[in-house]
Amino acid sequence: MTHPREDALLAEIEAREGEIVDLAQALIRIPSVNPPGEFYRDCAELLGQRLAARGFQVEYLRAEGVPGDTDRYPRWNVIARREGAAPGPCVHFNGHIDVVAPGEGWTRPPFEARIEDGRVYGRGACDMKGGLAAAVVAVEALIDSGAPLPGAIEISGTGDEESGGLGGVAWMAERGWFSKPRVDHVIIPEPLNVDRVCIGHRGVWWGEIETKGRIAHGSMPFLGDSAIRHMAAVLEAFEHELYPALGDQPTAMPVEPPGARTPTLNINSVHGGQPDVAPGDDAALPAPLVADACRLVFDRRLLIEEDLGEVKAKMRALLDGLVQARPGFRYSLRDLLEVRPSMTEPDRPVVRATASAVRRVLGREAAVICSPGTYDQKHIDRIGHLRDCIAYGPGILDLAHQPDEYVEIADMTASAKVMALAAYALLTGEG
Ligand SMILES: [Zn+2]
Numbered sequence: 309m310t311h312p313r314e315d316a317l318l319a320e321i322e323a324r325e326g327e328i329v330d331l332a333q334a335l336i337r338i339p340s341v342n343p344p345g346e347f348y349r350d351c352a353e354l355l356g357q358r359l360a361a362r363g364f365q366v367e368y369l370r371a372e373g374v375p376g377d378t379d380r381y382p383r384w385n386v387i388a389r390r391e392g393a394a395p396g397p398c399v400h401f402n403g404h405i406d407v408v409a410p411g412e413g414w415t416r417p418p419f420e421a422r423i424e425d426g427r428v429y430g431r432g433a434c435d436m437k438g439g440l441a442a443a444v445v446a447v448e449a450l451i452d453s454g455a456p457l458p459g460a461i462e463i464s465g466t467g468d469e470e471s472g473g474l475g476g477v478a479w480m481a482e483r484g485w486f487s488k489p490r491v492d493h494v495i496i497p498e499p500l501n502v503d504r505v506c507i508g509h510r511g512v513w514w515g516e517i518e519t520k521g522r523i524a525h526g527s528m529p530f531l532g533d534s535a536i537r538h539m540a541a542v543l544e545a546f547e548h549e550l551y552p553a554l555g556d557q558p559t560a561m562p563v564e565p566p567g568a569r570t571p572t573l574n575i576n577s578v579h580g581g582q583p584d585v586a587p588g589d590d591a592a593l594p595a596p597l598v599a600d601a602c603r604l605v606f607d608r609r610l611l612i613e614e615d616l617g618e619v620k621a622k623m624r625a626l627l628d629g630l631v632q633a634r635p636g637f638r639y640s641l642r643d644l645l646e647v648r649p650s651m652t653e654p655d656r657p658v659v660r661a662t663a664s665a666v667r668r669v670l671g672r673e674a675a676v677i678c679s680p681g682t683y684d685q686k687h688i689d690r691i692g693h694l695r696d697c698i699a700y701g702p703g704i705l706d707l708a709h710q711p712d713e714y715v716e717i718a719d720m721t722a723s724a725k726v727m728a729l730a731a732y733a734l735l736t737g738e739g
Pocket residue numbers: 404435436469498499683
């Protein structure tokens with residue numbers, strides 16, 4: 309793009325800041341809370357009707373039969389496509405329309421989308437209705453600029469990201485919506501800061517370990533076998549064997565924050581024996597029993613260099629070692645969730661075009677990063693087999709899912725400029 313045209317496009321987006329804010333507010337005011345998955349259709353239609361009026365072909369897709377899809381909570385997604393003047397690549401902007409429940413601690417109404425001090429406050433403001441609004445206005449301004457645009461532009465609003473994406477991007481990817489030749493480049497405007505290009509995320513393995521014991525009266529524990537003591541041995545083995553080994557793995561993933569550049573292991577919960585006595589419930593006393601079962605749920609995060617099969621084998625070896633070492637030790641291990649790590653090569657066009665647009669708009673180098681947690685890129689990579697995917701959008705990840713979540717208006721505008729320039733460069737091959 310020649311500089312005068314680029315300048316005009318950036319000025320036009322600046323002039324449309326009010327439209328970005330209006331659209332972000334309109335989206336936030338639809339409380340599309342997941343779970344259970346409220347008002348997906350309303351969000352989808354807000355986007356679809358707007359884009360249909362701009363010459364997009366719009367389809368509404370219900371992920372019928374996926375977990376959570378019911379007539380009360382149908383899993384609606386929307387996809388809009390606009391063909392360009394000539395054949396060429398397709399640039400796709402994908403945003404999730406669902407938000408997590410507001411929770412406690414808000415000092416502003418979570419679905420009013422109130423503006424204060426240059427920010428829009430509300431559940432989903434940063435994660436990620438602000439980013440979706442910025443993408444829509446970026447694309448509209450690009451189309452209105454009159455620049456010849458080959459290829460195609462797509463915008464999708466998808467559900468269920470907050471619960472794993474099964475009724476959203478995963479479902480659509482299984483049906484070819486996120487694969488070549490239909491799509492070439494995907495930008496997901498998740499809140500990763502306006503000056504950072506996120507090329508991927510670590511993987512996840514959630515599992516549950518159960519140790520078994522034998523119940524007995526608590527006054528004669530020698531007659532039983534405590535599952536909790538067996539679990540204590542598991543925890544000790546974690547401390548001595550697993551945790552020290554986590555730091556040894558060098559990685560090519562530029563995860564932010566840097567503390568997440570090693571594999572991590574969190575123990576989400578441990579439950580053993582009888583239910584807890586509620587605090588303040590003086591009437592209740594604990595039952596005098598030896599625990600016959602104890603369950604631990606862990607959250608192991610994986611780097612791109614790691615093989616999930618090997619990680620699982622190590623966990624099994626640790627537990628089997630305890631079977632050998634500890635009389636009476638019995639366990640079961642159950643998988644709860646698996647996500648493979650995903651990372652787009654940093655020299656792919658979608659990464660380069662977005663980083664160069666950040667430089668042009670913000671006047672500083674973009675940081676190329678990976679996310680410690682996952683987002684819908686996993687499905688586009690693993691199911692759609694499309695590696696040209698990044699997350700780039702306004703907002704600060706730390707604010708996601710927090711009370712008083714907000715997005716800076718200036719950040720939405722800056723990110724819209726970046727998305728417009730990046731889309732133009734990818735469609736035309738001009739940068
Ligand atoms: Zn999100």
